[in-house]
Amino acid sequence: MLEQPMLDVQATYVPSVIYRPILPSDLDVLEQMHVKLFPIRYEREFFLNVVNGHGIVSWAAVDIGLHSQSDELIGFVTTRVIAAHDSEIEDLLTSDASRKDATLVYILTLGVVERYRNHGIAGSLVREVTKYASSMTNCRAVYLHVIAYNQPAINFYQKMQFKLVRKLHKFYYIKGRHYDAYLFVYYVNGGRSPCSPLDILSTAATYIKGLLKLLATKLWKKAEKKSPRWSKCKESSTLLLTQNKRIIGSDNTICQCV
Secondary structure: OEEOOOOOOOOOOOOOEEEEOOOHHHHHHHHHHHHHHOOOOOOHHHHHHHHHOOOOEEEEEEEOOOOOOOOEEEEEEEEEEEEHHHOOOHHHOOOOOOOOOOEEEEEEEEEEOHHHOOOOHHHHHHHHHHHHHHHOOOEEEEEEEEEOOOHHHHHHHHHOOOEEEEEEEEEEEEOOEEEEEEEEEEEOOOOOOOOOHHHHHHHHHHHHHHHHHHHHHHHHHHHHHHOOOOOOOOOOOOEEEEOOEEEEOOOOOOOEEO
C-alpha cells in the first residue's frame, strides 16, 4: 500500500461530506485520482474490482455541498480481507489471533484530493475501516504499509493509533529504485502482538510466581531438616524458654507451646 500526505494544504471551503461504497459510476474519477496521487501504476483490473466489489471492500468520501459537483468523489480507501494465517503479519499476532478462522483487513490505497485535505476526511475514512474490522468478530487487526520517506503519512497513522511494528528494507521498487517501507498495525477484537505490554506483564507475573513458589519450597525443606519432628519432656516440673516460647512439661503428657 502507498499513501499520500493528507496534510499541509489550507482551505477556506468547508465541504459537506458523506461516506458510501465506491460505485461503478466512480470508475473514471477513481482511476484518475490514483494516477495523480500515487507513483505506482495500478492495472485497470484493480479499479474494476474496486467499483464492482470483487474481493475489495471500499469507501468513498463524497462532497454534496453547494460548491461541488453533484456526488463528487473527493477521497477513497480500498481494502481487502485476508486470512490471518496467509498474511505476512501472522508472527505479529498471538496464537489465538492466528487460528484458522481469524482474518485481517489490509488497507490497499487511501487518498484525498489535495484541496480537500485538512478537513479530517482521511481520518474518517480510516475510522470506517476500523469500524468495519471491529464488526467482524473473527477479525483481529487492520494493517498497511507506508513508504519510508512519506513522513506525513507516518505521522497520520501514528495519530490514528496504529502501531509501527516493523521496517521492511527495499519493500518498494519504483522507477528503477528500491525504497524501504514501514508496517503499521491497528489491533481490534482483542487481537494483539505476542510482545504487547499485556503479554509481557503476564509472562513476567508467571515467572515471578513460579520463582516465589520454588523459593518457598526450598525454605520449607530447609526448615524441616533443622527442626525436630517432636519435642519430648523429660522432667515433670521443668520450664524451658526457647525463642520466647514457653514449653511446660509433665510426666505422661504432651508438651504444649503457649
